[in-house]
Amino acid sequence: MCLGIPGRVVELLDGFAGHLALVDVQGGSRRVNIGMLDAPPEPGAWVLIHLGFAVEVIDAAGAARALAGLELIGRGRRQRRRYTVSGLVQGVGFRPFAYATAAALALTGSVANTADGVVIEVEGDPDDVAEYGRRLRAQAPPLAMIVAVAQEELPSTGGTGFTIEPSRGGPARTLASPDVATCADCLHELGDPADRRHRHPFINCTNCGPRFTIITGLPYDRDATTMASFPMCPACRAEYEDPADRRFHAQPIACPACGPRLTLVDAAGAPVSPGEDPVTAARRLLASGRIVAVKGLGGYHLACDARDPAATGELRRRKQRGGKPFAVMVADLGTARRLAELSAGDEELLGGARRPIVLAPRRAGSGLAAEVAPGNPDLGLMLPYTALHALLLGLPGDPPGPDALVMTSGNRSGEPIVTDDGEALRRLAPLADAWLRHDRPIRVPCDDSVSRHVDGAELPVRRSRGYAPLPVALPFPVAPTLAAGADLKSACAVASGRYAWLSQHIGDMDDLATINALTVTERHLEELTGVRPELLVADLHPGYRSSEWALRNADGRPVRRVQHHHAHVASVMAEHGLGAGERVIGVAFDGTGFGPDGAAWGGEVLVAGYRTYRRAARLGYVPLAGGDASVLRPYRMALAHLHAAGLPWHSWLPPVAACPRAERDLLARQFATGAGCVPTSSMGRLFDAVSSLIGVRHAVEYEAEAAIVLEGVARAAPAGPGRAYRFEVSVSPDGSDVADPGPVVRDLATDLRAGVPAPVLAAGFHAAVAGLIADLADRCRERTGLDVVALGGGVFQNALLISGASRLLRERGFTVLRPRLLPPNDGGIALGQLVIGASGGSWNPAEED
Ligand SMILES: [Zn+2]
Ligand SMILES: [Zn+2]
Numbered sequence: 001m002c003l004g005i006p007g008r009v010v011e012l013l014d015g016f017a018g019h020l021a022l023v024d025v026q027g028g029s030r031r032v033n034i035g036m037l038d039a040p041p042e043p044g045a046w047v048l049i050h051l052g053f054a055v056e057v058i059d060a061a062g063a064a065r066a067l068a069g070l071e072l073i074g075r076g077r078r079q080r081r082r083y084t085v086s087g088l089v090q091g092v093g094f095r096p097f098a099y100a101t102a103a104a105l106a107l108t109g110s111v112a113n114t115a116d117g118v119v120i121e122v123e124g125d126p127d128d129v130a131e132y133g134r135r136l137r138a139q140a141p142p143l144a145m146i147v148a149v150a151q152e153e154l155p156s157t158g159g160t161g162f163t164i165e166p167s168r169g170g171p172a173r174t175l176a177s178p179d180v181a182t183c184a185d186c187l188h189e190l191g192d193p194a195d196r197r198h199r200h201p202f203i204n205c206t207n208c209g210p211r212f213t214i215i216t217g218l219p220y221d222r223d224a225t226t227m228a229s230f231p232m233c234p235a236c237r238a239e240y241e242d243p244a245d246r247r248f249h250a251q252p253i254a255c256p257a258c259g260p261r262l263t264l265v266d267a268a269g270a271p272v273s274p275g276e277d278p279v280t281a282a283r284r285l286l287a288s289g290r291i292v293a294v295k296g297l298g299g300y301h302l303a304c305d306a307r308d309p310a311a312t313g314e315l316r317r318r319k320q321r322g323g324k325p326f327a328v329m330v331a332d333l334g335t336a337r338r339l340a341e342l343s344a345g346d347e348e349l350l351g352g353a354r355r356p357i358v359l360a361p362r363r364a365g366s367g368l369a370a371e372v373a374p375g376n377p378d379l380g381l382m383l384p385y386t387a388l389h390a391l392l393l394g395l396p397g398d399p400p401g402p403d404a405l406v407m408t409s410g411n412r413s414g415e416p417i418v419t420d421d422g423e424a425l426r427r428l429a430p431l432a433d434a435w436l437r438h439d440r441p442i443r444v445p446c447d448d449s450v451s452r453h454v455d456g457a458e459l460p461v462r463r464s465r466g467y468a469p470l471p472v473a474l475p476f477p478v479a480p481t482l483a484a485g486a487d488l489k490s491a492c493a494v495a496s497g498r499y500a501w502l503s504q505h506i507g508d509m510d511d512l513a514t515i516n517a518l519t520v521t522e523r524h525l526e527e528l529t530g531v532r533p534e535l536l537v538a539d540l541h542p543g544y545r546s547s548e549w550a551l552r553n554a555d556g557r558p559v560r561r562v563q564h565h566h567a568h569v570a571s572v573m574a575e576h577g578l579g580a581g582e583r584v585i586g587v588a589f590d591g592t593g594f595g596p597d598g599a600a601w602g603g604e605v606l607v608a609g610y611r612t613y614r615r616a617a618r619l620g621y622v623p624l625a626g627g628d629a630s631v632l633r634p635y636r637m638a639l640a641h642l643h644a645a646g647l648p649w650h651s652w653l654p655p656v657a658a659c660p661r662a663e664r665d666l667l668a669r670q671f672a673t674g675a676g677c678v679p680t681s682s683m684g685r686l687f688d689a690v691s692s693l694i695g696v697r698h699a700v701e702y703e704a705e706a707a708i709v710l711e712g713v714a715r716a717a718p719a720g721p722g723r724a725y726r727f728e729v730s731v732s733p734d735g736s737d738v739a740d741p742g743p744v745v746r747d748l749a750t751d752l753r754a755g756v757p758a759p760v761l762a763a764g765f766h767a768a769v770a771g772l773i774a775d776l777a778d779r780c781r782e783r784t785g786l787d788v789v790a791l792g793g794g795v796f797q798n799a800l801l802i803s804g805a806s807r808l809l810r811e812r813g814f815t816v817l818r819p820r821l822l823p824p825n826d827g828g829i830a831l832g833q834l835v836i837g838a839s840g841g842s843w844n845p846a847e848e849d
Contacts, residue, residue, distance in 0.1 A: 004048035004055055006063035007032065009041045021054070023047065079126040080109070080154040083136055086117035087147035088175040088470065090220040093206030094118050095164055096248040097141050102162040103243070105132055112165035113219040115530070123156055143180060143207060143353070145470075164249070167219040175499075176215050176528045178466050179297050179446070181355040181385035183208035185246060190387050191395045196235065199395075201262050201279065201388040202254040202440070205246045208353070210386075212469055212504075213298045213446050214252060217527055222251045226441040233258035260440035262388070264292075267429050279391045282436045283401040286392075291315050293410050293424060293432035297386060298446025298465050298504070299417035300410030300424050302431055303329075305402040312371035312406055318431045320412060322701025325373030327357045327380040327448065329407040331393040339366040339404065340379045345453035354466030355385035356449035361715070372406060375697075377712025380450060382407070385466070392436075409447050416507050416517040419445045444524050445517065446504045454799045455806065460823045461797055462489065468504035469528055472821055472831060475577045478838035482522065482533035484550040485833070486564065486826035487541075488591070488703065490514065492522050493830035494531040500574075500834050501529050505827060509545040518549060533557065537837030539564055539829075541594035560837040564593025564829070565604045566613045568792035571832030572824075573610065576790075576817045580839065583609040584817070585616070585780045587773055587805075589683035590793030590825070591631070591703055592624070600624055602682030602793075605737070605776045607784055611841035616783075617729075617737035617776045619686065620644070621679035625670045634688035634706040635659045635698040636667060641689040643671045645742035647749060654695035654752075683769070683795050686741055693745065694752055694761045704794060711798050714762035723751060723764030727772045729779070737779055744768050763800075770804035774812055781814070790817040792832075794825035 007025040012018065012034075019035035032047070034040060034054045041047055046063040047054040058066070085094070090113050098111040098120050107124040122132050133151060140146055182190075186203045189195040197203045204210070217224040222232075232240060236255050239247040247253045254260060264278035265271055273281040282292050289311040291304045302319065304311040306328045315326070330336050333351055340360040342350070349358045362368075362379040373379055384390040394401050409417040410428055418424045419442040424435060450462040460467070480496040487509040493502045503521045507514040526532065536559045538550035550559050569586025578584070586608040595601035603619030622637075622644040630636045638655030642648075649656045649664065656664070670676050687707035691697045696713050697706040725747050727739040748761055777789050789809050796802045796818065806816045822828030 004050040004066065006046055006058065006066045007049050007054075008063075009043050009045050009047060011043050012040055023049065023054070025049065077126065078123055078156045078158075079129045080121060080123040080156045081129050081133070082152045082154055083120045083122070083133060084116055084118075084150040084152075085120065085136060085146060085148075086150075088143070088145035088177055089118045089140075090175070090218070091177040091211050091215075091251060092143035093141040093248075093250070094144055096206060096243055096245075097139070097144075098136075099162055099164060099243040099248070101132060101135050101139070105135075107132060108159045108162055110163045110165050113167040113221070115168070115219065121154065122162075123159065141207070143177060145175070164243070167221050175471055176218060176220060176469055177211040178354065178468060178470055179210050179212050179385075180208045180353050181383075181466070182387050182390065186387065187390060190390060197255050199279075199391060200254070200256050200259065201386070201391055201438070202252070202259045203387045204250060204252050204254070206248065206250040207246070209250070209252045210297050213442055213444055213465070214440070215528065216443055218530070220251060225251050226443050227252050227254070230254065230258055230260065230440070260438040262436065262438045265425075265435050265437065267425060267432075267435075269425055272434050278436060279388070282434065283392060283394065283399075285434055286405065287401050289314075290433040291318070291431065293428045293435045293437075294388070294392065294407075295421070295424070295435075295437040295442075296388070298442060298444070298448075299419045300428065300437075301407045302410050302428070303392070303405045303407050306368050306372055306404040306406045307402065309369040309371055312369040315406060315408070315431075316371050319408065321408075323374050323705065324702050325376045325378075325380055326406040326408045327382060327450075328368065328372060328404050329382050329384060329389060329393065330404045332383065335403050336381050336383065339363060339368060340381055343453055345456065345458075349451055349453055349458065350381065350383055354449065355382055356451040356460075356466060357382045359450065359452040359461065368404060375709055375712075377709075377715060378452075382448065388436075407448075415511065416513050417445045417447050444504070444521065449505075452799060455803050457818075457820050459797070459799065459802065459819065460821065460828070461825070462505050462827055463491070463502065463821075463823055464505040469501050469525065471499040471501050472575055473577070474498050474500055474835065475574060476580045476839075478834065479535060480531050480533045481535045481537060481834050481838045482531075482550075483830040483833035483837065484518075484536065484538040484546040485830040486539050486593075487544045487546050489823070489825050489827040490518060490546060491827050491830055492518060492525070492546075493834055494522075494525050494529055494533055495834045495838065496529070496531040499529075500831055501525055501531070502822065502828070502830055509549075515545055515549060518546070519553070535560065535837060537562055537833040539567070539594065539833070540596070544594075562833050562836045562841065563596060563613070565590070565601055565793065566606060566608055566841075567829045567832035567836060568824075569606055569608045569613070569790050569832065570610055570836050571822060571828050572790040572792045572817050572819055573608070574831050574835045575819065575821045580610060582788075583607060583784075583786060584788045584790045585777050585784070585786050585814075586613070586790045586792065587777070588793040589795035591684040592627070592680060592682045595681075598678070600627075600678050600680040600682060602680060602684055603686065603739070604681065605780060607780065607786065608790075610835050610839040615736055616780045617739065619681040619683055620738050620740040620742070621681055622741075623671050623674065623677035624680040624682070624685065625667055625677045630685065631688075631703055632701070633659075633699050634692040636663075637685045637689035638692035639664070639667055640671065641686065641693070641741060641745050642749075643668075645745040647746060652753065653693070653749065655689075655692040655698060658692065658698035683793075687795065687798075689745075690748065690762070690765050693748055694758050696758060696762065704797075707795070707798065710762050711766070711800050713759050714766045714800055715759075717759040717763035722760055722767060723747075723756070725764050725768035727768065727775075729772075729775060737776060739772055739776065766798075766800050766804060769801060770808050773805040774808040777809060777814055778812060787813065788815045788817060792819060792824050792828075796824040
């Protein structure tokens with residue numbers, strides 16, 4: 001009998017002249033040549049395999065004997081193997097896990113963080129070495145995201161222990177972890193009087209705590225964090241070095257003896273209530289209606305009691321916040337449920353490790369101050385994500401205090417969030433009554449993320465803390481590229497190979513501070529990812545500050561310009577992993593973006609691939625008179641649409657009444673002559689116009705406010721079939737479809753006059769837009785044969801619209817791609833810019849490829 005490995009035939013395979021079979025060899029499937037056997041074996045039969053050939057059919061007893069013989073030979077034989085694990089594996093407790101797993105299997109070897117990820121060498125019984133590889137993949141720590149495990153056989157070196165080697169640097173290519181909300185174990189210790197970290201505001205472990213906002217470089221080690229200046233006390237050091245401890249190599253490890261210190265100070269930086277616990281003192285201030293600046297993970301918050309109308313109103317006044325809603329942090333899920341209607345998906349988002357602000361319909365009679373989110377149908381809720389937050393909202397048994405705190409970013413509207421302590425005192429002086437701060441520096445600003453849950457999936461609104469800098473996998477490899485994003489809700493991105501990293505939310509590019517923040521953010525992103533961009537991509541808009549920034553920072557590198565709505569569609573395609581040659585029907589609805597014909601685009605249907613796009617349909621043009629003025633005063637857009645629809649400006653029409661006489665006269669002249677106007681096909685502006693037309697909102701303080709309120713009004717409509725409004729679609733001379741909103745505007749005006757209630761009008765309008773999307777997609781499918789529709793652009797933050805449009809499209813047999821990882825708005829546009837730029841595409845609407 002020759003030496004062979006026994007295996008059991010699973011099935012015979014087609015091809016290769018019937019000579020191949022799938023054989024189960026000790027739990028793994030192998031393709032084995034059966035051509036040497038006299039007759040093909042039956043499935044279930046045992047065969048002896050030698051060098052890839054089945055050489056003999058044996059019985060079960062023969063198989064057992066052969067196995068026993070193999071084990072005999074294998075005993076005493078040692079194997080050494082190197083596993084290189086790439087992905088999000090640093091700062092997530094991977095090395096302790098590698099250590100504990102080796103210990104459990106009695107393997108020797110080592111583990112180290114390197115620029116490639118985590119490199120592990122294990123040596124011992126071959127079966128145990130293989131089992132180690134299986135456990136690496138199957139039992140990795142919860143926060144780890146393994147992308148690949150490469151293995152390599154090495155000569156055996158002996159040795160008796162398993163060691164954790166110092167990190168090896170080099171060009172960083174591993175993934176840094178986002179900040180993670182305090183875990184249940186740490187929360188338990190926080191409230192345990194017997195624990196040495198009882199009430200320690202900076203408690204964390206390998207499963208939780210700050211990461212992204214404290215990392216100064218990779219590989220991720222304490223020296224490469226803003227904790228470098230806090231020497232560990234002996235007790236923390238012992239935990240840090242004990243592989244059996246939950247804080248083994250937890251880089252931000254801290255305790256009351258050695259960790260950061262909390263202080264409560266006044267505007268002069270002098271301690272408030274010295275000698276008292278700063279959190280207790282801060283809670284007392286909050287309970288008495290004061291505004292406290294609280295230093296968090298990615299910047300300062302401004303906090304006040306969300307149930308106190310005076311405090312909330314005062315904060316709104318001081319922040320010059322206008323009507324923009326405040327986020328509210330509540331002590332626990334139970335409190336959250338009393339304030340808003342939460343779906344199971346909402347609760348999962350709220351309580352998850354990322355802890356975004358979750359938008360959910362507010363409950364009437366919640367007891368929150370009306371000033372929290374005036375006129376807004378939704379409430380932005382979040383749960384504590386640091387121990388300091390948990391203490392601020394009170395642990396069980398603490399004296400009563402506010403159970404719901406306004407937690408809004410510490411800045412005046414429009415400015416970037418404040419991170420520096422000195423700057424916080426200075427810039428927040430007009431806003432806060434006291435500062436609850438600590439001495440751990442914040443490496444990069446990072447706002448809270450905002451998200452919502454729609455139809456069983458997440459719909460991100462702002463992707464920042466807890467998400468950044470998680471990479472997005474790309475469908476094809478790209479050269480090192482930088483995308484500058486857009487000017488509103490700015491976020492930039494870098495990419496190389498199969499990954500793109502989007503930055504945290506930066507802000508609106510309307511002041512110098514935000515442009516500087518873009519520079520700082522982009523550099524930090526390069527440090528964390530090791531990407532050295534060779535190509536820059538920016539929006540086609542000649543006036544975008546982000547595009548100017550890209551040109552200014554190009555340093556001889558090429559800058560490719562891409563069309564705004566093409567980028568929206570490409571973002572959605574890329575996050576869904578569509579391949580390089582694929583095309584979709586891309587519906588890009590947003591505020592406005594620069595069109596190559598000089599118009600302000602924003603209601604576009606593009607037949608798009610990554611390299612090229614063709615405009616297949618658009619909303620009919622109406623005159624846009626003065627960009628910002630028309631964004632902030634939706635009645636101007638309503639008048640433009642009335643004009644375009646051929647409706648006289650009757651005084652009973654709400655936008656006509658809302659527009660001052662002189663402004664109306666000027667607009668009438670502008671619309672008649674076209675002076676000072678650009679044509680726009682913006683769907684976002686049409687939502688604004690309808691909001692004003694039906695008397696919901698005539699003036700706003702932030703972009704899309706009128707549309708958001710309109711969605712809320714529509715949600716109040718009675719269920720069942722409502723009003724049926726329809727856009728009129730015609731074919732333009734260039735062959736593209738043009739959807740005229742005129743009929744919808746005229747019917748809305750008629751119904752308004754007839755006294756149809758606003759919710760019915762608003763719901764009818766939403767239904768008309770959803771129907772338009774399905775109709776335009778249908779017409780596009782007829783001409784192209786394409787049946788995949790990608791929905792992108794800020795208008796799709798509207799849950800009612802994206803839900804309704806998706807349902808209609810699916811009913812008509814389309815596959816619908818909607819944003820899940822990145823916001824549909826401009827905060828997610830950098831990904832599309834990257835993939836277009838890296839595929840050699842640009843703004844030129846070339847012929848279809
Ligand atoms: Zn923890
Ligand atoms: Zn300590």
